[in-house]
Amino acid sequence: MSKSFERYQKRKLISSYFSVTLSIGLVLFLLGILGLLVLNTQKLGDHFKEQITISVFFRDSAKQVEIDQLQKSLVMADYTKSAVYVSKEEAAELHSEEIGENFMEFLGYNPLKNSIDVQLNAAFVSPVQVDSIAGVIGEKSFVEEVSYDRPTIELLSENVQRIGLGILVASAVFTLIAVLLINSSIRLSIYSRRFIIKTMQMVGATKAFIRRPFIATSVKLGMIGACLALLALYGLLVYLDGNFPELGLLDDLPQIGLLFGVVFLLGIFIAGISTFFATQRFLNLRTDDLYY
Template identity: 65%
Template sequence: MASSFERYQKRRLVFSYVSVIISITLVLFLLGSLGIVVIKSKTVADQFKEKVVLTVYFKDTAKEVEIKQLEKSLALADYTKSSVFVSKEAAAEAHSEEIGENFMDFLGYNPLQNSIDVYLKADYVSPTKTKEISDEIAAKDFVDEVTYDQSLITLLSDNIKKITFWVLVISAVFTVIAVLLINSSIRLSVYAKRFTIKTMQMVGATKRFIRRPFVWRSVRLGILGALLALIGMAVILYYLNETFPEFSLLDDKVLIGALFLGIFLLGVLITWVSTFIATQRFLNLRTDELYY
């Protein structure tokens, strides 16, 4: 009879450990997946921003050396992702191909101007910074005007701020849920050993001595759950990268590595803190309170 009861207790204990591992794995996997979305949302937003072009048009009186100097300074500027010089002849040819006929045959001359298309780095694509760059370039005597889609930049900035805000809110909510779920699972596993805890305490064991094996056991469960979650994330990342290569999911290796490390440490930290609090609670209970 006693051995049957012991087997039953062991099965309950194993089940509680398995439930803790499953809870940790699922919650950390969801958090990690959300982290990937956060990382790639910034990458996608940056790609959209870096497609915005700032075009510098030169006066017909601009000297070739002035154009070359500005082209070189723009290429070396901190805010420049890339720059392309477009001669008035190349612009006319492209425009003729676009409309399907040579417009210069009607006009008798080429009304277009030499220009430089400047693609800015994502961090500089904002209404304020882009205007500052535009005004700085337009102040040069040989520059006729600087044009860019101001409404598009404003729209991009506003939408990215909104998306970032809600992603952070959802991330915070998921983090709280993760902590609560993992904490609940660990408390249940510690609850199953509450009488053992109190018995050890009654025979003179210190709180630290009693708490240590529970903490380390939970940390090991946290490590196992975190590793399973990371394996799941790696599989999903590989599959999505093979299916949608245009997203370049594996390009941000440093950020992806930091995310994996963060998920692993989060699993360890939550299990450690949750077990510490749970064992401390049962250590502080009176014997008659263990039955409630």
């Protein structure tokens, strides 16, 4: 009977440890994802800004040497990420592929223009700056039209900062929720051993002596949970970087290392401080109050 009860208690303790470790790991994993979003908000915003294209269309009378000179000047400009020349023949092929038929067979000629597709560096993508750049290019006599999606540029400029602020607020709220969830899991674990705490206290053990093994155990569980969270976080980063290499999520290794370090230390700190207050609560209770 005694051995059966001991096995039951051991299984119950292991189950308690497992649930605490799992809850710490899941919460820290989600917290790490929010941390990645905070760190990469600007990078994501820059990525979308650099997808904006300014299309420079040329008159039929434009000479190739003029087009080449403009392309070279655009490539050398500070605001340019890339400047790609697209001939009217290439444009016709691309358009035919998009619509699934050769439109020139119906028209009998190619109505498209030679053009240069210009992608800007993110720092120069704002309505005022793009208008200024397009105005300078459009002054060339051999340029017929400069086309770009101004409403999209306005939306990007307005929303990138709002999204960044929103993610910061969400991260702060979720950090608080993470602390409360981990604290609740640890308190439940300590609650199941409240009688052991009181028994140790009744035989003369000091509060610091009683707290020490509980805090040490919780810190170990916090470390294990944090390691599980970091492994999952690293796997997510590798997956995203493999599928979206243009985002460069693994380019800034020191920044990622700092985030991983913060998540690891946060797991240890929350586990340790939650255990301290949970054990302190039961140490301060009277024996009769342990039954309620």
